[in-house]
Amino acid sequence: MNEAGGYYLEELSVGMSAEFAKTITEADILLFGAATGDNQAVHFDEEYASKTRFKGRIAHGMLSAGVISAAIGNRLPGPGAIYVSQTLKFKAPVRAGDTVRAKVTIKEIFPEKKRVLLDTVASVKDTTVLEGEATVMVSRKADIEAST
Amino acid sequence: MNEAGGYYLEELSVGMSAEFAKTITEADILLFGAATGDNQAVHFDEEYASKTRFKGRIAHGMLSAGVISAAIGNRLPGPGAIYVSQTLKFKAPVRAGDTVRAKVTIKEIFPEKKRVLLDTVASVKDTTVLEGEATVMVSRKADIEAST
Numbered sequence: 001m002n003e004a005g006g007y008y009l010e011e012l013s014v015g016m017s018a019e020f021a022k023t024i025t026e027a028d029i030l031l032f033g034a035a036t037g038d039n040q041a042v043h044f045d046e047e048y049a050s051k052t053r054f055k056g057r058i059a060h061g062m063l064s065a066g067v068i069s070a071a072i073g074n075r076l077p078g079p080g081a082i083y084v085s086q087t088l089k090f091k092a093p094v095r096a097g098d099t100v101r102a103k104v105t106i107k108e109i110f111p112e113k114k115r116v117l118l119d120t121v122a123s124v125k126d127t128t129v130l131e132g133e134a135t136v137m138v139s140r141k142a143d144i145e146a147s148t
Numbered sequence: 149m150n151e152a153g154g155y156y157l158e159e160l161s162v163g164m165s166a167e168f169a170k171t172i173t174e175a176d177i178l179l180f181g182a183a184t185g186d187n188q189a190v191h192f193d194e195e196y197a198s199k200t201r202f203k204g205r206i207a208h209g210m211l212s213a214g215v216i217s218a219a220i221g222n223r224l225p226g227p228g229a230i231y232v233s234q235t236l237k238f239k240a241p242v243r244a245g246d247t248v249r250a251k252v253t254i255k256e257i258f259p260e261k262k263r264v265l266l267d268t269v270a271s272v273k274d275t276t277v278l279e280g281e282a283t284v285m286v287s288r289k290a291d292i293e294a295s296t
Contacts, residue, residue, distance in 0.1 A: 004189050004196060022185040031179040036214030037170040040221045041152050048152060053230075061231045062210060062217040066184030069210040073188045082201075083209045088234045 006078030008141035009114055017105035020071035024059050026096045032063045058093040064100050064122045064130045071102035077116060077138045084115065087132035098124040104134070114138055154226030156289035157262055165253035166224035170215045172207050174244045180211045206241040212248050212270045212278045219250035225264060225286045232263065235280035246272040252282070262286055 002008060022028075033039045038060055041048040049057040065088050072081060094100055101123050108117040114137050122130040150156060170176075181187045186208055189196040197205040213236050220229060242248055249271050256265040262285050270278040 020185065028183040031183040032214065035176040035179040035183065035211060036218050037168065038214060038218035038221050040227055042227070052228075060214065060217065062214045062234075063183060065213060065234075066180065066186060066208070066210045069208065070184050070186035073186050079188055079190070080200075083238045085238065086210075086213075086236045088236070090231045090233065 002080045002139065002144070004079030006080035007076065007138065008144075009109070009111065009116070009138045010141050012077060012106055012109060012116060012138065014106050014109060016076060017103060018071060018076035019101055019103045020067065020075050021099055021101040022067045022070065023099045024063060024094055024096060028063065029059050029096060032060050032066070036060070036062070054093050056095065058095055059098075061088075061090045061130065064094055067100045068102040068104070068120045068122050068130065068134070071104045071120070072118065072134060072136060076104050076106070076118070077136060080139055082137040084135040084137055086120070086134045089131050090129070091131060092124070092127050092129045094124055094129050100124060100129065107133070114140060150228045150287065150292070152227030154228035155224065155286065156292075157257070157259065157264070157286045158289050160225060160254055160257060160264060160286065162254050162257060164224060165251060166219060167249055167251045168215065168219035168223050169247055169249040170218065171247045172211060172242055172244060176211065177207050177244060180208050180214070184208070184210070202241050204243065206243055209236075209238045209278065212242055215248045216250040216252070216268045216270055216278065216282070219252045219268070220266065220282060220284060224252050224254070224266070225284060228287060230285040232283040232285055234268070234282045237279050238277070239279060240272070240275050240277045242272055242277050248272060248277065255281070262288060
């Protein structure tokens, strides 16, 4: 583990997985809208949202992506990992009160490039709401030791 | 335009583009951390962050992705468009005080599937911080008229 509590590249192996969950509240949707500037009616106007295919207000899709990002940054590989890329397929809406559970699993490790490919899935109970893959860069313990 | 101010599929053409910009404040980073649960030290602990390759605190990468999402939802195709997928390549860090400018451009339209492929780029001044592609679903005006 590095000083911030994240894994070094040498400590990772294919198949390792971790989860991070977050209950999405009305307040979180409000905060996310303020932080990003995305104040669309489908997130904030119940009368409008109730007439859409979603039959009511939904959370921003990118808010669930943020929970995946939190799973990577908080858990696996954890602090110190650098986000390189992420793909996202939005599968189902998330509503206030839903608990979004992000699961990240190591699919492949590229030691030369110090990169790790992760399978990333966010679910609400048994429904997948968001899925994709992430690539992150992770420090090698050997490099840190050689430089100190 | 639909009732929420977004484009119908028939009103879109390849090459159309739109921008949405958001200055990322310290408060936005705090709000984003609270909404997603991503409270990593690199975003909130200046003493830790100053020792990383970023030489100081940075905003969450997914916060810039949220600004791209806002450009799609607020501007093009605008309200009513449904997010299908997004790819993200994180190219450079964003810091409090930076203005993230998201530009979305229509690359391809698939009338049968009612889907639109967009090129999505977020920049801070002349530096690309995030790039990728989005697919969204857009209603056809003809379908709406046929159903009313």
